[in-house]
Amino acid sequence: MRGQSEVIAALLMTAIVLAGFTIVWIFLYPRYLEWEREAGSTALESRLAASEWLVLGNTVFGSDRLGLTLVNTGSVELRVRAIYVNESLAWQGSLSLAPGQKGEVSTPLPRGGRVFWIKVCTARGNCWTFLEVNWTAPAAQPPPPPPPPPPPPPPAQPLFRITEYNNTIYGLPGSSANLVVEVANTGGSGGNCTVEVYDHQGNLVASSTAYIPVNSSERLTLALPLPNAPGIYLWEVKVLNLLTGAYDDSRSVTVVVSNELIRNGDFSQGSAYWDLESPWYVDTSMQLARIYTSVKGSMSASISQTFEIASAVTLTQLKLDYHMGASRPGQVEILQLVIKIENATATLWTGSINWQTNQNPTNGTYTAPLSLQLNPGTYRLRITAVLVTKQQSVDLDVRVDKVSLLAAAP
Ligand SMILES: [Ca+2]
Numbered sequence: 123m124r125g126q127s128e129v130i131a132a133l134l135m136t137a138i139v140l141a142g143f144t145i146v147w148i149f150l151y152p153r154y155l156e157w158e159r160e161a162g163s164t165a166l167e168s169r170l171a172a173s174e175w176l177v178l179g180n181t182v183f184g185s186d187r188l189g190l191t192l193v194n195t196g197s198v199e200l201r202v203r204a205i206y207v208n209e210s211l212a213w214q215g216s217l218s219l220a221p222g223q224k225g226e227v228s229t230p231l232p233r234g235g236r237v238f239w240i241k242v243c244t245a246r247g248n249c250w251t252f253l254e255v256n257w258t259a260p261a262a263q264p265p266p267p268p269p270p271p272p273p274p275p276p277p278a279q280p281l282f283r284i285t286e287y288n289n290t291i292y293g294l295p296g297s298s299a300n301l302v303v304e305v306a307n308t309g310g311s312g313g314n315c316t317v318e319v320y321d322h323q324g325n326l327v328a329s330s331t332a333y334i335p336v337n338s339s340e341r342l343t344l345a346l347p348l349p350n351a352p353g354i355y356l357w358e359v360k361v362l363n364l365l366t367g368a369y370d371d372s373r374s375v376t377v378v379v380s381n382e383l384i385r386n387g388d389f390s391q392g393s394a395y396w397d398l399e400s401p402w403y404v405d406t407s408m409q410l411a412r413i414y415t416s417v418k419g420s421m422s423a424s425i426s427q428t429f430e431i432a433s434a435v436t437l438t439q440l441k442l443d444y445h446m447g448a449s450r451p452g453q454v455e456i457l458q459l460v461i462k463i464e465n466a467t468a469t470l471w472t473g474s475i476n477w478q479t480n481q482n483p484t485n486g487t488y489t490a491p492l493s494l495q496l497n498p499g500t501y502r503l504r505i506t507a508v509l510v511t512k513q514q515s516v517d518l519d520v521r522v523d524k525v526s527l528l529a530a531a532p
Contacts, residue, residue: 171246173198178240179224183256188231192242194219205229206241278310282361282370285339290376290491292439292528293348301344301375305361307334314364317342322355352379352530378438380528383429384503387525399423410523413507418515424506431501435529437494444475445521447483456510464502470494495532503527
């Protein structure tokens with residue numbers, strides 16, 4: 123009995139093992155089949171993918187589209203799924219191409235540039251990249267240079283104008299005469315200027331530099347060296363702007379170099395060369411011609427001097443210092459100095475200096491520019507003191523000094 127039960131147990135064991143195997147087989151076999159099929163399929167797909175090949179048959183650049191002709195040069199059918207232009211997705215779809223078949227695809231054309239990288243990808247994951255050059259497109263232009271910055275507004279600059287000057291200068295040959303020039307700065311800022319004087323030959327003969335604030339004026343005095351030869355010269359005064367280097371203004375100056383016709387005009391030699399009518403006398407301590415007396419009624423008395431003209435000249439300037447004092451001024455009707463240039467028969471020129479009630483004594487320097495042509499001959503300069511009083515007598519103090527009469531070649 124014991125051997126029988128062992129056989130049965132062995133058989134049962136065998137049956138259980140077989141049943142287990144059967145169950146395992148039934149469970150696993152479909153999976154094995156599926157795995158085998160998938161493996162086969164994968165191997166097939168790999169072989170198919172390896173057999174795919176694609177070229178770009180033609181590329182047409184439009185104004186904004188890119189026409190691509192794709193040719194399947196592989197041995198299996200392929201399906202184009204995506205096209206990239208310069209790494210940007212340009213087309214997506216499904217274009218099946220049998221071996222040897224062509225297909226057309228149109229994609230947008232990116233703007234700018236001539237060189238395009240075109241990548242074509244198939245459903246099996248193959249990608250091919252092609253370099254295409256658009257020779258008809260203009261080469262990429264370098265960006266235009268930025269426009270130049272607008273010029274900065276010009277800095278405010280000084281601007282100089284000659285507002286006043288003595289346009290005629292008188293003097294003796296080889297002497298020095300002052301030119302006074304008033305320069306105004308009418309510009310936008312203060313600045314330095316140089317006033318320059320050029321003689322008739324264009325030589326710089328004097329200059330003076332000054333800083334002039336904006337909207338201000340400066341008076342500059344320049345000592346001009348006068349020519350040695352008597353004559354009338356045309357010089358020029360110019361204002362050089364030291365900031366801009368430009369001459370802002372220029373004027374002409376007439377330079378009259380004359381000979382003195384009056385001798386002992388300063389009365390340093392007493393009354394020499396002078397003819398004095400009473401009550402004129404020469405005050406030798408003050409070195410001047412003087413009336414210093416009490417007068418009632420009317421008076422007219424002169425000092426005079428003759429001068430010779432050897433060849434034709436032009437009288438250019440008459441000048442003298444004067445002083446007219448009266449006491450009491452309320453008694454004065456007329457008090458004046460009358461100046462005349464006479465020849466033997468006539469008065470050729472006359473001028474006068476009037477005493478002024480509100481300025482007693484009336485004094486100063488009298489200067490008369492002249493333009494009187496004289497032929498050779500003898501002439502007389504006469505200075506007459508004229509007084510008209512009221513009822514009472516007047517204490518008179520009249521002085522004349524530094525008498526000058528200049529002549530230049532005509
Ligand atoms: Ca004197």
